[in-house]
Amino acid sequence: xxxxxxxxxxxxxxxxxxxxxxxxxxxxxxxxxxxxxxxxxxxxxxxxxxxxxxxxxxxxxxxxxxxxxxxxxxxxxxxxxxxxxxxxxxxxxxxxxxxxxxxxxxxxxxxxxxxxxxxxxxxxxxxxxxxxxxxxxxxxxxxxxxxxxxxxxxxxxxxxxxxxxxxxxxxxxxxxxxxxxxxxxxxxxxxxxxxxxxxxxxxxxxxxxxxxxxxxxxxxxxxxxxxxxxxxxxxxxxxxxxxxxxxxxxxxxxxxxxxxxxxxxxxxxxxxxxxxxxxxxxxxxxxxxxxxxxxxxxxxxxxxxxxxxxxxxxxxxxxxxxxxxxxxxxxxxxxxxxxxxxxxxxxxxxxxxxxxxxxxxxxxxxxxxxxxxxxxxxxxxxxxxxxxxxxxxxxxxxxxxxxxxxxxxxxxxxxxxxxxxxxxxxxxxxxxxxxxxxxxxxxxxxxxxxxxxxxxxxxxxxxxxxxxxxxxxxxxxxxxxxxxxxxxxxxxxxxxxxxxxxxxxxxxxxxxxxxxxxxxxxxxxxxxxxxxxxxxxxxxxxxxxxxxxxxxxxxxxxxxxxxxxxxxxxxxxxxxxxxxxxxxxxxxxxxxxxxxxxxxxxxxxxxxxxxxxxxxxxxxxxxxxxxxxxxxxxxxxxxxxxxxxxxxxxxxxxxxxxxxxxxxxxx
Ligand SMILES: Nc1ncnc2c1ncn2[C@@H]1O[C@H](COP(=O)(O)OP(=O)(O)OP(=O)(O)O)[C@@H](O)[C@H]1O
Numbered sequence: 305x306x307x308x309x310x311x312x313x314x315x316x317x318x319x320x321x322x323x324x325x326x327x328x329x330x331x332x333x334x335x336x337x338x339x340x341x342x343x344x345x346x347x348x349x350x351x352x353x354x355x356x357x358x359x360x361x362x363x364x365x366x367x368x369x370x371x372x373x374x375x376x377x378x379x380x381x382x383x384x385x386x387x388x389x390x391x392x393x394x395x396x397x398x399x400x401x402x403x404x405x406x407x408x409x410x411x412x413x414x415x416x417x418x419x420x421x422x423x424x425x426x427x428x429x430x431x432x433x434x435x436x437x438x439x440x441x442x443x444x445x446x447x448x449x450x451x452x453x454x455x456x457x458x459x460x461x462x463x464x465x466x467x468x469x470x471x472x473x474x475x476x477x478x479x480x481x482x483x484x485x486x487x488x489x490x491x492x493x494x495x496x497x498x499x500x501x502x503x504x505x506x507x508x509x510x511x512x513x514x515x516x517x518x519x520x521x522x523x524x525x526x527x528x529x530x531x532x533x534x535x536x537x538x539x540x541x542x543x544x545x546x547x548x549x550x551x552x553x554x555x556x557x558x559x560x561x562x563x564x565x566x567x568x569x570x571x572x573x574x575x576x577x578x579x580x581x582x583x584x585x586x587x588x589x590x591x592x593x594x595x596x597x598x599x600x601x602x603x604x605x606x607x608x609x610x611x612x613x614x615x616x617x618x619x620x621x622x623x624x625x626x627x628x629x630x631x632x633x634x635x636x637x638x639x640x641x642x643x644x645x646x647x648x649x650x651x652x653x654x655x656x657x658x659x660x661x662x663x664x665x666x667x668x669x670x671x672x673x674x675x676x677x678x679x680x681x682x683x684x685x686x687x688x689x690x691x692x693x694x695x696x697x698x699x700x701x702x703x704x705x706x707x708x709x710x711x712x713x714x715x716x717x718x719x720x721x722x723x724x725x726x727x728x729x730x731x732x733x734x735x736x737x738x739x740x741x742x743x744x745x746x747x748x749x750x751x752x753x754x755x756x757x758x759x760x761x762x763x764x765x766x767x768x769x770x771x772x773x774x775x776x777x778x779x780x781x782x783x784x785x786x787x788x789x790x791x792x793x794x795x796x797x798x799x800x801x802x803x804x805x806x807x808x809x810x811x812x813x814x815x816x817x818x819x820x821x822x823x824x825x826x827x828x829x830x831x832x833x834x835x836x837x838x839x840x841x842x843x844x845x846x847x848x849x850x851x852x853x854x855x856x857x858x859x860x861x862x863x864x865x866x867x868x869x870x871x872x873x874x875x876x877x878x879x880x881x882x883x884x885x886x887x888x889x890x891x892x893x894x895x896x897x898x899x900x901x902x903x904x905x906x907x908x909x910x911x912x913x914x915x916x917x918x919x920x921x922x923x924x925x926x927x928x929x930x931x932x933x934x935x936x937x938x939x940x941x942x943x944x945x946x947x948x949x950x951x952x953x954x955x956x957x958x959x960x961x962x963x964x965x966x967x968x969x970x971x
Pocket of ligand 1: 463464473474475478479480483499500501502503504505506507508783786817818919920921922950
């Protein structure tokens with residue numbers, strides 16, 4: 305029977321080659337047959353992108369599952385049909401059904417969701433085991449006989465427990481039913497996934513992106529899909545997943561880089577950052593911007609040949625007041641005031657029998673500009689923020705009743721730059737500038753935005769995301785227990801409101817696929833102290849090893865732990881307080897151990913990871929150095945330690961010289 309399946313593999317590979325050859329040939333023919341140059345180019349571009357998609361796709365097994373539908377009515381249209389499920393669609397011969405169905409196609413849903421209790425018409429579900437490109441075996445579940453292995457399937461368990469090497473991989477072959485529900489949620493639905501470490505939030509988010517692009521290709525290609533992660537190391541770690549699923553056009557970045565593409569030059573103190581990230585700043589900025597709009601004083605008069613046109617002060621006031629009431633984006637408002645004023649002039653001119661054309665309108669527009677600059681001046685967002693932070697009187701005007709005098713003092717610049725162009729903007733300033741830019745002009749709205757580690761976003765950062773998903777939906781991924789920024793969320797409701805999706809459903813994932821049970825138990829000792837209400841997690845994994853050791857020399861012990869870990873397969877990380885990282889890296893280097901930077905692709909199996917960068921990453925073997933120092937290194941230190949302790953897939957060593965934090969004592 306395995307031989308039959310191997311023969312099918314060979315047929316699939318041949319069919320895939322034919323598809324690729326066909327696509328390439330179409331490019332050539334398409335260029336020749338198109339009637340005119342315009343359609344030749346359009347057709348060519350379309351066919352080339354198809355060929356590129358097919359050709360660029362990284363190789364891999366052609367399928368991972370098979371569904372045999374039963375012959376009763378429950379099977380519906382699929383009665384007695386057999387389907388192979390894989391990462392990509394493979395066409396059959398002309399008039400024949402596909403050799404392999406895309407995992408995202410509607411019929412594939414049963415592969416993930418069918419169970420003994422609800423077989424969905426499926427008689428047998430087959431999972432295939434592979435070693436590289438070689439088919440090594442399969443495992444059947446006779447759902448029609450009530451057989452349902454669920455996550456105890458040998459093949460599923462092997463995939464989840466495999467030692468981790470290199471960057472994150474896709475999980476299409478083993479998506480669990482509760483994950484699949486989130487992956488395939490409707491495009492219109494915004495969802496928030498609260499999940500403990502290793503429950504698959506990131507995996508779910510990335511697969512959801514791939515699913516939505518498949519199900520709503522045209523709409524999303526127009527709007528675009530954006531994935532936001534916490535830092536560069538994290539993005540490096542996840543960057544290969546979507547391309548492996550055939551999706552190369554998803555923008556993956558950090559919010560910081562999205563808002564300030566250049567380097568951030570300024571640094572805020574804690575007090576200033578706290579105020580700048582507070583939702584009240586939205587009000588302050590709005591007032592600062594609209595404080596520039598002035599009441600017209602006096603009429604506008606414009607000489608025009610032997611005539612002189614005039615708009616009275618009263619009328620000008622009405623124009624400005626009406627425009628303010630309509631509340632368009634600021635830049636649109638300016639255009640409106642201009643065109644309404646010119647219209648008034650035009651009416652007078654036409655009443656006098658003057659012929660009015662485009663050149664005349666432009667001339668009037670120029671003549672009205674000084675008035676416009678006085679009542680509704682053009683501004684740049686940086687200018688507004690610089691004035692606010694650099695001029696205490698301006699700040700007081702905009703923040704009166706909203707920020708206390710102390711808060712105003714905290715964000716004011718001690719030494720304002722000469723002009724806004726020479727300001728050294730901080731990361732928080734970039735968020736403020738973006739808020740003003742959003743008042744001036746609405747930014748591009750994506751079709752779907754996926755925000756990972758969203759618990760760490762401030763209210764103002766959430767608003768920046770909301771502006772970019774105004775006409776789309778979002779997937780919010782996070783864990784309240786892993787919040788490490790000073791403004792991290794303690795509950796999801798207010799964050800979802802700032803994200804512009806107050807009605808989004810919050811769904812919890814509670815099965816952990818990364819962290820072994822013994823390690824979960826250790827980390828859970830901290831949960832009670834983190835002041836968040838999150839459901840407990842059940843670890844899928846009973847394997848794994850935890851070692852907590854008091855040592856006289858941390859560096860020497862860390863080097864020894866790494867040496868021992870190197871005897872086995874898998875990635876290794878030494879995680880320590882940021883200040884200790886350099887010393888540890890140097891010691892490992894001296895001991896002849898090659899290391900790579902967190903999130904960088906490299907051959908070395910060992911990484912030294914600063915505690916502040918560890919979020920979202922995972923390694924097969926983790927060596928945590930001096931927990932007490934990690935806790936002390938900043939606010940929310942216990943949350944930080946919780947993140948650090950939950951990065952291990954197989955083995956965790958906790959090395960300490962000083963006493964462990966009391967919550968871990970006796971571990
Ligand atoms: N259904 C699954 N099958 C196989 N592996 C899975 C499955 N779900 C999750 N995993 C694996 O478990 C690990 C943790 O997943 P992921 O990083 O998505 O979790 P997370 O909830 O984002 O964790 P964290 O909160 O720590 O960032 C990954 O290696 C992922 O590939």
